[in-house]
Amino acid sequence: MTKSTNAAIYARISRDVTGEGLGVDRQLADCRKLAADRGWIVAEEYVDNDISAYKGKRRPSYERMLEDISAGQRDAVIVYNTDRLTRRPIELEEFVQICQSAGVEEFATVTADINLGNDDGMFMARILAAVAAKESGRKSERQKRKAREIAEAGKPNGGNLRPFGYERDQVTIVESEAVVLRVLAERYLAGESLMSLANWLQEEGVSSVAGMPWRTTTLRQTLTNPRIAGLRAHNGVVVAVAIWPAIITKATHEQLVAMFARKKVTGRRAPRRYLLSGLLRCGKCGNKLFSSSRKDTRRYVCMSGPDHRGCGRLTIVAAPVEEWLAEAVLMRLDSPAMADALVGRAIADERHAALAAELQSDQAQMKELAELWADKGISMAEWKAAREPIEARIFNLDRQIGQLTGTSTLAGIIGNGEAVRASWDSLNLSRQAAIIAAVLDYATITPKTSAGRVSVDPNRIIATWRL
Template identity: 35%
Template sequence: MRDSHVSSSKLRAAIYVRISKDRELGKAGEGLGVQRQQQDCQELADRMGWQVVEVFRDNDRSASNGKLREDYQRLLDWIREGQIDVVVVWHTDRLHRSTTELEEYAKVCNAMNVPTHTVKSGHIDLKTPTGRMVAGILGLTARFEVEHKAERLAAKYRQMAIDGKSRRVSARPFGFERDGITIKPDEAAELLKATRAVNAGEGLKAICRDLNSRGIKTTMDKEWSYTSLRKMLLRPRNIGQSVYRGQVVGEAEWDAVVPIGEFLTCQRILTDPSRRTTPGSGRKHLLTNIAKCGKCGKGLLPGMRPNRDGTPFRMYRCCVYRDIEELEHLVSRAVVLILTKHDARKLLTPAQPASKDLEQERSAIEAQMNEAADAFTAKLITMAQLTRITSDLQDRMEKIDAGLIDRDRARIFDGLISVPDVMKAWKSLSLARKRTVVNTLFTITVQPVGRGKVATAEHTTIRLKNEVAHVLDMSDLSTMIGAFPDESQMAEVVRAFS
């Protein structure tokens, strides 16, 4: 092939253009769109009398991070295959910003005698040491400017986060206007509703289906998914906290859209390690892994086997087994019995200080922690003193958070207590909420029956969990059903109630 600056015949030219997401950080031309780059390169090719045979574009691809640029690789392939005679770019930093890439590019171009011309820097002679040095310096200079400006922006964003300031991001946060500060009432209401649904025991997939069925989209105009909803519900932004690189760094300038107690409850539920997070159809039965085997202590799982007449027998099984319908009916009656016949309203008002008092105390502790950090920065206290102060305050904070979570337990029983027909309300709940109610109220153990015997209600132990029994007052409970822990008496009451 002939060198373009020697031959006067029409040579085949390839234009390479690129713009990356770091366009705000770089030098002049970094923010230049690919269309403008292509136009300038085309004008250069026309002046030189070259025929442009292909334009290679890499949109949103950085030349600094080492990630694959598909069209750049395709350009190298065209050069190796002898399909082009000259490369035209707007600036050398469009091609590369690392010496490794420059060396590879120079090797490929020199092997095929393909020169490089730029709009801003003229002809780059990659055959000579001086030319390669100039190209390398231009690329490294561009890389330095990008990294240096990135450092300044990172420091700026960190300080903004510490000061509680909102910064403009590509995606508007759900529940807020574009400025990130002004609350968007309709979305904020949906955010609070979704938080309360999780606290009441509803599953994320069910909440997603509800949002999508009502045409409520994300701020990217997409339907809600398990991942996007979970991420949104766990944002510290929801309670007016500012975050930098995943860490809460202080109070923000915007107001909270979710009460802190409800947020902490939701956070505890969604980050519980035992929570099922693997893809699948989810639980299909009320007592899966809630009812325990009386022989080995493991959770019962649903199963099926044929009866003698060939009809399916659906059961919970482990070392023991029970008819699914009968066991679920027994437990459902126990739920209705507890929520109907006893002073169940106590479940809505646990013996804790008012939420507002707890929130005020929590804010005071946060202020003390900030004051301690400022004192350390001003060298008024030592690191050992700061550590001791922070540790003490963290312990108090954890106790307050536990109280706030306990205050929000009432959400589990929302719509079930002090209603005309508890059974009707119970039947209307989703399976996820029913499971949460049962798991909150009871410890259920299915006992072995013995060879040749028929399982009855007496072989199922249903006990109130300690924290629930404490709230309901066991003395009142005993007057209703006698010695509640005795499964035979419990079964008799349930049968009488039904």
């Protein structure tokens, strides 16, 4: 008699609205029966809840199972169907690799058996994963078509949050908020700044629908949203006259949009100058620090005011923190723990960048088309015809980006801290920032302890590492 087979059962509930998804109990029951039929011992059942295997979100139980397999504690894996395991071909390859190096050859599914130990089984598994990926894409294509139909009928989209100015049904006007919107539009068109309007709302005790104080970004979105002019937008483009009443006129809406567009041209963002943007937190209030320069000194500061809501009472000079944290990251790159953590996660980030650039250009083109239509440069029919191929491209790009696992910002860098250090100064700022952000989750800057100017005090920096 050979030694007993310790099987892992993996089950996953997906957010399957169409009802074709199987309950986890059913999956588990079928898998247990399969184990019994084969005479395998169920060593452990791994269950992940309500997480799509396609989107690339973390699946704790799945990861734990992979660890147990790697550790040689499992001889077989049972799932209901391959798409429960993963819908991403890349992830499947990773799974197979782990199974192969751990000597696990038994892989059973309730719907079809696959032996990953031979080429045929592997081929089959790859095909199944490809089919699963396609199914996943098709499903969202259906959902997208449905969403477009709803939009073109001028109906609301049924989000969770009600829009400011309207009731939960997204149709009935909330008169008190409608008044506020009209005043805001009028004052903005008269030249008042968003900052000043946000402060005014704060003083008046008017909060956003989320119950939060207004930020200038929320304010901009609200004021330029075609919905308050009784227009239905879809993917950022007006597609129909809405079934709900307007709060401001179409003419006012157009003036607002034009005004924001004009201001945007003058207020273009400067290229990145701050290595640690978004990575530092205030040790007094916990808020993010923002970059700001005074005279010739670049600094990170805790900002108060409607857009930032920090305590406004903490500042640190940029250069020394940047130097110190960069050095800490480079040292960390050479730690053995890091090398282990990243095995199997290397995918070219050049690929990701290329896809993202394509996506951006397609999105820009969509916007141009919409503007052309709004300016009556093209008819609705022409516009519809023109946008279809672009939409298809955007859809595909989205999917390809979703299929890239993790990030390989660190590929070729792990364990090479010394080499990276030597070339660090020659890397551009975005690349440096990407390397730091891949390793560092965030760093908290504590208040200054001694009076006077201390150039760099490493004790003020508390790093929280991602890896």
